[in-house]
Amino acid sequence: MSNSSDAAVRLDDVRKTYKTGEVEVQAVRGVSIEIGRGEFVALMGSSGSGKSTLMNIIGCLDRPTAGRYFLDGEDVSSLSRDDLADVRNRKLGFVFQNFNLLSRTSALENVELPLLYSEVALTGVQLREKAERVLASVGLEGRGDHTPSQLSGGQQQRVAIARALINDPEVILADEPTGNLDSRTSVEVMEIFQALNNKGITVIMVTHELDIASYARRNIVMKDGLVCDDIRVQNRFNATAELEKMTAGEALEVAV
Amino acid sequence: MNSKGFARRLRLLSTFKIAARALRRNKLRSALTALGIIIGVGAVIAMVSIGNGAKAQVEAQIAGLGENVILIFSGSTTASGIRTGWGGAGTLKIEDAEAIRREVPQVTLVSEEVVSTAQVAAGNQNWFTRIYGESADYFDLRQWALADGAPFTQQDVRSANKVCVVGRTTATQIYGSEDVIGQVLRVKNVPFQILGVLTPKGLSSQGTDQDDIVVMPYTSAMKRVLGGGTTLRNINAQVASSRDLAPAQQQIIALLRQRHNIREGRDDDFTVRNQEEIAAAATATTETMTALLAGVAVISLVVGGIGIMNIMLVSVTERTREIGTRMAVGAHGRDILTQFLIEAMTLSVIGGIIGIITGIVASKIIAILKNWSSLISPTSIILAFVVSAGVGVFFGFYPARKAAQLDPIDALRYE
Numbered sequence: 001m002s003n004s005s006d007a008a009v010r011l012d013d014v015r016k017t018y019k020t021g022e023v024e025v026q027a028v029r030g031v032s033i034e035i036g037r038g039e040f041v042a043l044m045g046s047s048g049s050g051k052s053t054l055m056n057i058i059g060c061l062d063r064p065t066a067g068r069y070f071l072d073g074e075d076v077s078s079l080s081r082d083d084l085a086d087v088r089n090r091k092l093g094f095v096f097q098n099f100n101l102l103s104r105t106s107a108l109e110n111v112e113l114p115l116l117y118s119e120v121a122l123t124g125v126q127l128r129e130k131a132e133r134v135l136a137s138v139g140l141e142g143r144g145d146h147t148p149s150q151l152s153g154g155q156q157q158r159v160a161i162a163r164a165l166i167n168d169p170e171v172i173l174a175d176e177p178t179g180n181l182d183s184r185t186s187v188e189v190m191e192i193f194q195a196l197n198n199k200g201i202t203v204i205m206v207t208h209e210l211d212i213a214s215y216a217r218r219n220i221v222m223k224d225g226l227v228c229d230d231i232r233v234q235n236r237f238n239a240t241a242e243l244e245k246m247t248a249g250e251a252l253e254v255a256v
Numbered sequence: 257m258n259s260k261g262f263a264r265r266l267r268l269l270s271t272f273k274i275a276a277r278a279l280r281r282n283k284l285r286s287a288l289t290a291l292g293i294i295i296g297v298g299a300v301i302a303m304v305s306i307g308n309g310a311k312a313q314v315e316a317q318i319a320g321l322g323e324n325v326i327l328i329f330s331g332s333t334t335a336s337g338i339r340t341g342w343g344g345a346g347t348l349k350i351e352d353a354e355a356i357r358r359e360v361p362q363v364t365l366v367s368e369e370v371v372s373t374a375q376v377a378a379g380n381q382n383w384f385t386r387i388y389g390e391s392a393d394y395f396d397l398r399q400w401a402l403a404d405g406a407p408f409t410q411q412d413v414r415s416a417n418k419v420c421v422v423g424r425t426t427a428t429q430i431y432g433s434e435d436v437i438g439q440v441l442r443v444k445n446v447p448f449q450i451l452g453v454l455t456p457k458g459l460s461s462q463g464t465d466q467d468d469i470v471v472m473p474y475t476s477a478m479k480r481v482l483g484g485g486t487t488l489r490n491i492n493a494q495v496a497s498s499r500d501l502a503p504a505q506q507q508i509i510a511l512l513r514q515r516h517n518i519r520e521g522r523d524d525d526f527t528v529r530n531q532e533e534i535a536a537a538a539t540a541t542t543e544t545m546t547a548l549l550a551g552v553a554v555i556s557l558v559v560g561g562i563g564i565m566n567i568m569l570v571s572v573t574e575r576t577r578e579i580g581t582r583m584a585v586g587a588h589g590r591d592i593l594t595q596f597l598i599e600a601m602t603l604s605v606i607g608g609i610i611g612i613i614t615g616i617v618a619s620k621i622i623a624i625l626k627n628w629s630s631l632i633s634p635t636s637i638i639l640a641f642v643v644s645a646g647v648g649v650f651f652g653f654y655p656a657r658k659a660a661q662l663d664p665i666d667a668l669r670y671e
Contacts, residue, residue: 061665085586086586094585100577100668114586117585
């Protein structure tokens with residue numbers, strides 16, 4: 001078995017069992033998947049399908065009860081709490097449904113957050129420069145001093161994406177990233193993800209919206225703790241094109 | 257190993273930055289939390305300063321009695337049968353004082369003392385004051401110099417001359433700003449010539465004006481003011497050094513028992529106290545007061561600490577999602593623990609510093625308003641500072657550990 005395969009994420013018969021008192025709940029019952037570098041995967045399934053548990057394992061927030069998990073070729077299935085934290089810091093970037101930005105804290109300081117916990121210590125100036133550059137790359141140039149309450153939902157999610165990008169992660173993990181956003185802003189976020197993916201960053205996204213899943217390259221559907229469907233996306237949406245269509249539609253509405 | 261230690265130190269540095277940012281985000285909450293400590297530390301400093309000030313004042317007054325002084329009072333607090341109290345029964349005779357002067361070698365100065373109150377007058381002014389009859393040794397013994405003029409002499413004492421020395425208050429009441437030296441003061445209508453004015457001493461710890469006084473030879477006082485009588489209220493004796501206090505005291509007791517024909521097993525009919533005993537009793541009182549004040553203040557400091565713990569606990573709950581986010585992006589449990597500890601400690605140390613300043617200012621203000629003295633001791637400042645930092649660690653640890661043990665998945669999902 002070659003551990004140094006080209007996969008960004010490789011799961012070997014991963015299982016997760018929760019014990020609630022006497023009752024055992026099997027949330028994930030043996031999942032083996034491989035997600036290559038540069039893929040854009042939408043992880044789907046109804047609630048209780050085990051997709052959140054699987055996402056937590058992939059995100060190194062949780063350890064599998066059985067099976068092995070290789071992230072970027074490294075076996076992370078049995079690492080300690082602190083080692084998992086270091087792996088998350090170095091290799092993963094998180095984007096959440098409710099953004100999880102620190103309130104009353106400027107966008108820049110929010111973006112800097114992962115750097116403060118990383119092994120490489122930067123000076124205040126270096127931190128700021130790096131954060132400003134990443135913020136600019138998600139289209140928030142000059143908004144570094146705004147606090148989350150001064151930003152729209154879409155802008156807040158961009159700050160969160162910038163925070164996920166700051167440590168040059170191997171994989172970006174997005175948990176319902178468009179769940180709290182309107183349709184246009186959702187497409188804008190997808191545009192950022194597609195752009196990042198085109199640059200070679202692996203994106204894994206949990207969603208239950210079919211149209212959002214169509215922006216990914218691959219859809220993995222879970223049911224009862226198992227993968228029930230794993231398909232290449234046909235007729236993939238291009239976010240930039242969709243946004244142009246929306247603008248045109250709005251213009252038409254205004255004209256009428 | 258070295259590079260690992262270095263990395264850990266850098267990480268600690270980041271944690272300081274993180275904690276500082278977190279405190280800045282909640283300025284009002286930080287300020288209110290620190291307020292508990294400010295009040296606590298401030299109260300400790302102010303109370304201890306005032307207590308120490310009172311103690312120093314009492315000590316200074318006792319030192320004002322003179323150095324190495326033994327006081328012999330007529331009457332006894334422990335006499336069986338009829339008990340008369342200090343100075344009650346006239347058991348001390350002039351001859352007793354002379355015997356002490358003659359037979360106790362350690363004794364250097366002796367002053368026979370009688371005390372009375374009387375109406376004094378000059379011209380059309382009159383004043384009610386205390387009359388002290390003393391020997392010529394009195395001024396040296398009490399280390400009470402004259403501001404003007406000269407004291408009376410042994411010759412004046414021997415001949416019971418009608419001369420006196422007055423305190424500043426008495427002088428002002430009768431003569432205003434006039435020069436009093438050589439003036440004639442009528443004490444109970446007996447004319448006395450004023451030889452000098454004493455240096456002012458101010459109020460005693462009991463609040464009596466020590467300068468409201470007329471001092472004259474005890475012989476004159478007994479003959480002309482008290483109207484006869486041969487007993488003394490007390491005898492003041494001074495020994496050369498504090499080492500001589502105890503042996504001199506023993507000898508005086510033995511001598512007086514012999515002179516008064518007190519048989520073995522009977523109680524003394526006089527009381528002997530030395531200045532150190534009086535000082536110890538008086539400072540014990542003020543020390544008790546200081547301890548009480550400090551105790552009350554320490555309670556407020558503990559309440560301040562509980563305030564910190566309370567706010568930190570609320571803050572851990574309120575910031576659960578934040579903690580989850582920090583963990584998701586790579587914070588270790590230890591980072592969270594350190595962050596919350598630093599937050600708690602920063603609040604209590606800043607509170608402590610402001611509290612020290614507040615305490616010093618408050619004690620000065622109270623001292624001025626109440627006309628008390630305050631004495632700020634460096635020990636109390638250092639102690640208050642260390643205690644406030646300790647309060648931060650002690651009361652910050654439980655909430656910090658609670659935060660560090662959160663599960664990142666639960667914390668992220670916390671609503």
